[in-house]
Amino acid sequence: MSEKLHEPDFPAAEAIDAPEEPVETRTGLNIVVCIKQVPDSAQIRVHPVTNTIMRQGVPTIINPYDLFALEEAMRLRDDYGGTVTVLTMGPPMAEDALRRALGLGADKAVLITDRRFAGSDTLATSFALTSALTKLAEEAPIDIVFTGKQTIDGDTAQVGPGIARRMGLNQLTYVSAIDSLETEAATITVRRRSEGGVQVLQSKLPCLITMLEDTNHLRRGTLQDMLRAARAPLTVWSADDAGIEDPMKCGLRGSPTVVKRVFAPQPRAEKAEMVAVEGKTPAQIGDAILDVLFAKSPKLEADVSAKITA
Amino acid sequence: MPAEHFDAIVVGAGPSGNAAAYTMGKAGLNVLQIDRGEYPGSKNVQGAILYADALERIIPDFRETAPLERHVVEQRFWMLSEKSHTGTHHRSDTFNEEKPNRYTILRAQFDKWFSKQVREAGVTLITETTVTELVKNEVGKVIGVLTDREGGPVYADVVVLAEGVNGLVGQRSGLRSEIKPQHVALAVKETHFLPEETVRERFNLADEDEGVVIEVLGSVSSGMVGTGFLYTNKESISIGVGCLVADFAREKIPPYELLDRFKNHPSVKPLLKGAEMKEYVAHLIPEGGYDAIPQLTGDGWLIVGDAGQFVNAVHREGSNLAMTSGRLAGESLIALKAQGLPATNENLKLYRDALEDSVVIKDLKKYRKIPGLLEKNRQLFTTYPALLNRSMNAFLRVDGRDKRSKEAEILKGLKTARGNWLNVAFDMLKLARAWR
Numbered sequence: 076m077s078e079k080l081h082e083p084d085f086p087a088a089e090a091i092d093a094p095e096e097p098v099e100t101r102t103g104l105n106i107v108v109c110i111k112q113v114p115d116s117a118q119i120r121v122h123p124v125t126n127t128i129m130r131q132g133v134p135t136i137i138n139p140y141d142l143f144a145l146e147e148a149m150r151l152r153d154d155y156g157g158t159v160t161v162l163t164m165g166p167p168m169a170e171d172a173l174r175r176a177l178g179l180g181a182d183k184a185v186l187i188t189d190r191r192f193a194g195s196d197t198l199a200t201s202f203a204l205t206s207a208l209t210k211l212a213e214e215a216p217i218d219i220v221f222t223g224k225q226t227i228d229g230d231t232a233q234v235g236p237g238i239a240r241r242m243g244l245n246q247l248t249y250v251s252a253i254d255s256l257e258t259e260a261a262t263i264t265v266r267r268r269s270e271g272g273v274q275v276l277q278s279k280l281p282c283l284i285t286m287l288e289d290t291n292h293l294r295r296g297t298l299q300d301m302l303r304a305a306r307a308p309l310t311v312w313s314a315d316d317a318g319i320e321d322p323m324k325c326g327l328r329g330s331p332t333v334v335k336r337v338f339a340p341q342p343r344a345e346k347a348e349m350v351a352v353e354g355k356t357p358a359q360i361g362d363a364i365l366d367v368l369f370a371k372s373p374k375l376e377a378d379v380s381a382k383i384t385a
Numbered sequence: 386m387p388a389e390h391f392d393a394i395v396v397g398a399g400p401s402g403n404a405a406a407y408t409m410g411k412a413g414l415n416v417l418q419i420d421r422g423e424y425p426g427s428k429n430v431q432g433a434i435l436y437a438d439a440l441e442r443i444i445p446d447f448r449e450t451a452p453l454e455r456h457v458v459e460q461r462f463w464m465l466s467e468k469s470h471t472g473t474h475h476r477s478d479t480f481n482e483e484k485p486n487r488y489t490i491l492r493a494q495f496d497k498w499f500s501k502q503v504r505e506a507g508v509t510l511i512t513e514t515t516v517t518e519l520v521k522n523e524v525g526k527v528i529g530v531l532t533d534r535e536g537g538p539v540y541a542d543v544v545v546l547a548e549g550v551n552g553l554v555g556q557r558s559g560l561r562s563e564i565k566p567q568h569v570a571l572a573v574k575e576t577h578f579l580p581e582e583t584v585r586e587r588f589n590l591a592d593e594d595e596g597v598v599i600e601v602l603g604s605v606s607s608g609m610v611g612t613g614f615l616y617t618n619k620e621s622i623s624i625g626v627g628c629l630v631a632d633f634a635r636e637k638i639p640p641y642e643l644l645d646r647f648k649n650h651p652s653v654k655p656l657l658k659g660a661e662m663k664e665y666v667a668h669l670i671p672e673g674g675y676d677a678i679p680q681l682t683g684d685g686w687l688i689v690g691d692a693g694q695f696v697n698a699v700h701r702e703g704s705n706l707a708m709t710s711g712r713l714a715g716e717s718l719i720a721l722k723a724q725g726l727p728a729t730n731e732n733l734k735l736y737r738d739a740l741e742d743s744v745v746i747k748d749l750k751k752y753r754k755i756p757g758l759l760e761k762n763r764q765l766f767t768t769y770p771a772l773l774n775r776s777m778n779a780f781l782r783v784d785g786r787d788k789r790s791k792e793a794e795i796l797k798g799l800k801t802a803r804g805n806w807l808n809v810a811f812d813m814l815k816l817a818r819a820w821r
Binding site: 134171178295296297298299300301302304305306 | 389417423424427509510511513514532534535536537539
């Protein structure tokens, strides 16, 4: 257990329970970055006739937040040695995302793909990824698992913490910077953005880190990275290969989340009312706003008056 | 690590680059294709009509897997004036053949498919990488390329420049001059979405596979050298207009304004009614014709596609000529490789001869004089289409005047418009000669 404050301005750092068992000493870090291939939401189109999302022809990209995780992982690798493996669950075409990550400089890529994964919610996704991570850890223990803070298509920010919980890893969410890493002591010190300030947290390895956006600058892979990315064989695992024994925990069957309805928000019929502010004091403007509100909702006026008199 | 050596490097993943890379990859050559786009084809823009023949010679069974919109059963040709159009239609059930001749396509989807075929043929593709320069050896032979990525040059026996209309690598490497504004058109296009049934009904089509193409000349180009077009896709309409860059610069008409006018023309507006515009693209088209073709081969390099100005502006053919030139380049390089011959300028005569003997150069030669003619005879885009519409209008209107007076008036209009009969005769003669 450890706690330290780097700068007095920051609110008190929280202590984090670290696993007690010692990490075996090896050369270099074994880092796995979980990424997701998502439709480029900047180019997504809603079918003008059926009002459904048109995925056809919409380019897919690596979830932008995941790229900050990947870059941070590669920085640690460059400083301390080791390997960065990218892992994703998705349809066969998710291979494109993995190859892109290799072109950026990742060392290895693993795709877990299976019809049985279709329709996974965050619970089933974290289950499948955890199975693959556990399988990967059989080759060499994993020091750090990285994810982005959330995806741009699901926006839940649940998969990273889900993996941490299932694997019993310390979870460092919304990390904005990694201050230091002590390989001997197997500890890492990070900054975590939270409401009202920045926490400086130290944790034992292994751990799971979800990276915030705009925390680093993504590198451009070299020509050799690109050539390797275009030709490297990918590790592709089915559910069985990933060591999943209980298919009931995968895909739609393992997903308690139900999407009840998808809809585009309707524009409000009511037009905004402008309150003139020119030449008025703040108090007058306040009164003018109240007048407008009370005119729209006499009940509100009655309630407020009742409260004031009481 | 020793620098890698490929049999060929193809610069660009457009139709010509894909055709060249596919042809060589299929024959077992070790090919590297480099594209600057985010994904292969992300920079590619076209009307777009796919002419089946050129692709069929590269991938015979393309119809089974390629994303095609509608095959063309009807071609309309319009002469446009401010409020009217006069034109011809050609519709034929023979176009409903087993293997149709022309298709409308959406390039975003088509190019993705084409690139997949190229990679499956064994070609190594890298994207988001710009070739900045050609690497030459001590005697000036091109032996590789430098890119905007770290990691040094990558080497090959030959570099195929399929880099598109601007030819920037060729320019930077001193192989060619900058493209001239009178040799290049700027085309803008929008894609408007409509329900499939609406497209079908509006254009009198039997099913979701039949399509109509409209090519437009006249007021659509506002006096500039250019044309407009409207193509039917399955659930959308592609509409665009293109004019010479030199003309845009002189007339100072913004391209989007020209397209807006076209869209609001009374003959066009009802066709787009209720549609939702979802895409706006612009691209340059090489239209200088035969006389604008740059040097096509050198020691260790050759040019294919738009970079070679292989566009037939009269027939709106470009991507097919690009694919054909790419295929011929690929076949020539395969033959050289088989004979153990280096890709010197001398040996690349094989490619130059194949081009000369193909539809690419034959057609460009045929219309050699057209670009110059159009540039100097703008009345073909203004006076004649307007006159034709006025004449048709007068001819059809029943207003109590006798027919002989009407005909005389029409003929007088023609003579007045061009000053005298001699000019009219000259126009016809010039057009006929250039066409021949």
